[in-house]
Amino acid sequence: MGGxxxxxxxxxxxxxxxxxxxxxxxxxxxxxxxxxxxxxxxxYCGRHASGVNAGxxxxxxxxxxxxxxxxxxxxxxxxxxxxxxxxxxGFVPSGQLQVAENEADAIKAKARVAMLNxxxxxxxxxxxxxxxxxxxxSISPHVVGGIWADRDGYALPYKVATAYRLAAEKRGVQIxxxxxxxxxxxxxxxxxxxxxQGAFHAPWLVxxxxxxxxxxxxxxxxxxxxxxxxxxxxxxxxxAPFVKPVLGAMGRPLSFKQFDNGTVxxxxxxxxxADASQRHAxxxxxxxxxxxxxxxxxxxxxxxxxxxxxxTGIEGFMPDEIPVISPSxxxxxxxxxxxxxxxxxxxxxxxxxxVAELVTQGTSTLPISAFRVDRFTAA
Ligand SMILES: Cc1cc2nc3c(=O)[nH]c(=O)nc-3n(C[C@H](O)[C@H](O)[C@H](O)COP(=O)(O)OP(=O)(O)OC[C@H]3O[C@@H](n4cnc5c(N)ncnc54)[C@H](O)[C@@H]3O)c2cc1C
Numbered sequence: 364m365g366g367x368x369x370x371x372x373x374x375x376x377x378x379x380x381x382x383x384x385x386x387x388x389x390x391x392x393x394x395x396x397x398x399x400x401x402x403x404x405x406x407y408c409g410r411h412a413s414g415v416n417a418g419x420x421x422x423x424x425x426x427x428x429x430x431x432x433x434x435x436x437x438x439x440x441x442x443x444x445x446x447x448x449x450x451x452x453g454f455v456p457s458g459q460l461q462v463a464e465n466e467a468d469a470i471k472a473k474a475r476v477a478m479l480n481x482x483x484x485x486x487x488x489x490x491x492x493x494x495x496x497x498x499x500x501s502i503s504p505h506v507v508g509g510i511w512a513d514r515d516g517y518a519l520p521y522k523v524a525t526a527y528r529l530a531a532e533k534r535g536v537q538i539x540x541x542x543x544x545x546x547x548x549x550x551x552x553x554x555x556x557x558x559x560q561g562a563f564h565a566p567w568l569v570x571x572x573x574x575x576x577x578x579x580x581x582x583x584x585x586x587x588x589x590x591x592x593x594x595x596x597x598x599x600x601x602x603a604p605f606v607k608p609v610l611g612a613m614g615r616p617l618s619f620k621q622f623d624n625g626t627v628x629x630x631x632x633x634x635x636x637a638d639a640s641q642r643h644a645x646x647x648x649x650x651x652x653x654x655x656x657x658x659x660x661x662x663x664x665x666x667x668x669x670x671x672x673x674x675t676g677i678e679g680f681m682p683d684e685i686p687v688i689s690p691s692x693x694x695x696x697x698x699x700x701x702x703x704x705x706x707x708x709x710x711x712x713x714x715x716x717x718v719a720e721l722v723t724q725g726t727s728t729l730p731i732s733a734f735r736v737d738r739f740t741a742a
Contacts, residue, residue: 375401375537377567377722378556380544380579382408384520385700385707386571387527388715391448393569394534396719401563402536403556405543406642409524411573413708415676416520417596417630419609419618420709422486423459423512426685428733429706430484432713435729437514440712444518447712449533450526453519457620460490460498461611462509462661468613472510487512501605503661509613517609517620520708527711539563544572547579549694567722568697571714574639574679576687576701584693585736589679589702593637593644594630597651597673601625605662617657626671629654632705637677644675680704685733688714690721692737698722699736 377393379386382404390402404410420441422433445451463469476489490511495502498511532538542558547568549555554568570579574591581587602625609620611631618631633654637644651673659666681687681702691697698721700714707714717727735741 375399375563375565377401377569378403378554378563378565379569379571380547380556381570381572381576382528382538382540383411383413383571383573384409384524384527384711385413385573385703385714386569387413387524387531388711389569389571389700389718390536390715391527391531391534392715392719393722394531394536396723398722400531400536401565402531402538403542403544403558403563404538404540407540408528408538409521411642412676412678413524413711414521415596415674416708417618417620417628418453418517418520418708419459419620420454420516420518421459421512421609421706422515422709423461423510424611425706427482428685428730429710430479431729432710432717434486436710436713441516441518441709442514444526444712448526448530450522451518452523452526454516455518456514456516458498458511458513458608459515459611460495460509460511460608461613462495462502462506463613464506465614466507469508472508472613476510486514498608499606499610501662501664503663506661515609544579547582549583549697554696566696569718569722570697570699571701573701574637574677576679576699580687580699580736583691583697585691585699586740587687587702587736588682588739591637591639591677592680593635593675594678594705595633595635595646595651595673595675596628596630597655597670599627599629599665599668600671602627602665602668605664610661612657612661615657617654619658627658627665627668629658635675637675639677642677644677646673646675648673678703678705682739686710687736688717688731688734689736690725692735692741
């Protein structure tokens with residue numbers, strides 16, 4: 364190994380490890396800021412979570428620390444994506460609704476909205492039974508209300524990933540695929556990423572290797588208790604249009620949406636086993652009926668609709684379910700962005716902006732102290 368390998372020759376200012384959405388949006392924003400960027404991807408861009416997720420553009424239900432980022436992503440980026448990267452990524456501002464199925468759920472929902480209002484956030488609104496009926500006329504009568512986020516929606520993951528990739532390349536980002544980084548070293552102010560295609564060098568390194576990022580973090584002195592886990596989704600055959608917003612439930616893990624073509628994608632935290640070393644997660648059919656039953660409880664007329672297909676993705680989960688978006692605590696000129704714990708699609712456009720700010724200015728205009736890489740070890 365040694366030297367700069369083809370096909371991506373020439374020097375760069377930043378090496379980005381991982382061509383998921385966090386890496387692609389970081390590469391795009393770094394190049395937009397005038398830096399020469401090379402992105403190293405083990406397989407192909409968007410191959411893992413970023414290309415196969417449920418596409419939920421959701422600010423609703425987030426950890427308080429994530430809300431400023433989620434709102435910035437939605438308002439500054441998702442609603443104007445076409446102007447920024449040349450494609451809207453299939454974004455549909457359908458709104459997202461989390462339904463309360465009983466009085467206990469309703470109390471919880473109202474308390475959450477009041478808590479958010481107390482923090483100065485007004486993007487989630489309590490809606491009563493009548494308002495829920497107006498939003499989703501065919502919903503089961505047992506639903507008593509819900510939380511509504513009117514500017515949320517959904518997009519098509521593979522379209523968003525492709526659009527970010529093309530926009531990044533247009534800005535001069537060199538993407539090297541089939542180049543798994545085997546290790547990283549920092550010597551004399553230069554990072555070296557060793558791959559089977561050769562070694563690549565740059566003064567700055569960005570670690571956006573998704574479910575595999577903790578290995579690199581540990582190598583540079585930033586150990587994190589992240590675990591790789593699998594998530595499943597299933598899609599039904601086509602049914603007549605019955606729901607516009609993306610739906611979730613207060614009391615049970617569920618998220619589903621109906622596309623224009625009539626198919627319904629069902630997920631929402633459906634976990635399965637994953638083998639990160641094999642880069643593979645297995646569909647577990649035994650865990651699927653519960654989610655399908657929740658959908659049927661809410662929409663009894665779907666009782667006889669069949670599931671056409673199911674698939675999985677691998678995600679990095681943090682113990683506190685919020686990501687790491689942080690300068691390294693153990694090494695210079697290194698930024699981490701990983702561990703998005705099943706809700707990083709919506710955040711991905713803003714992650715790139717934050718990473719670019721951290722590299723070019725050493726600080727972020729959005730509050731990111733909750734996402735420090737050393738939060739589990741510093742205490
Ligand atoms: C089934 C499913 C449904 C989801 N639904 C939603 C949703 O509705 N809304 C939402 O907001 N979020 C959702 N998520 C979460 C979201 O998809 C992820 O948080 C997000 O895509 C993570 O992006 P990433 O770039 O960190 O990771 P990834 O997309 O996994 O990208 C990491 C990349 O790094 C590469 N890599 C790994 N190791 C190396 C190496 N050694 N060298 C070079 N490259 C390497 C990988 O090949 C991969 O391409 C879902 C996730 C899954 C799996």
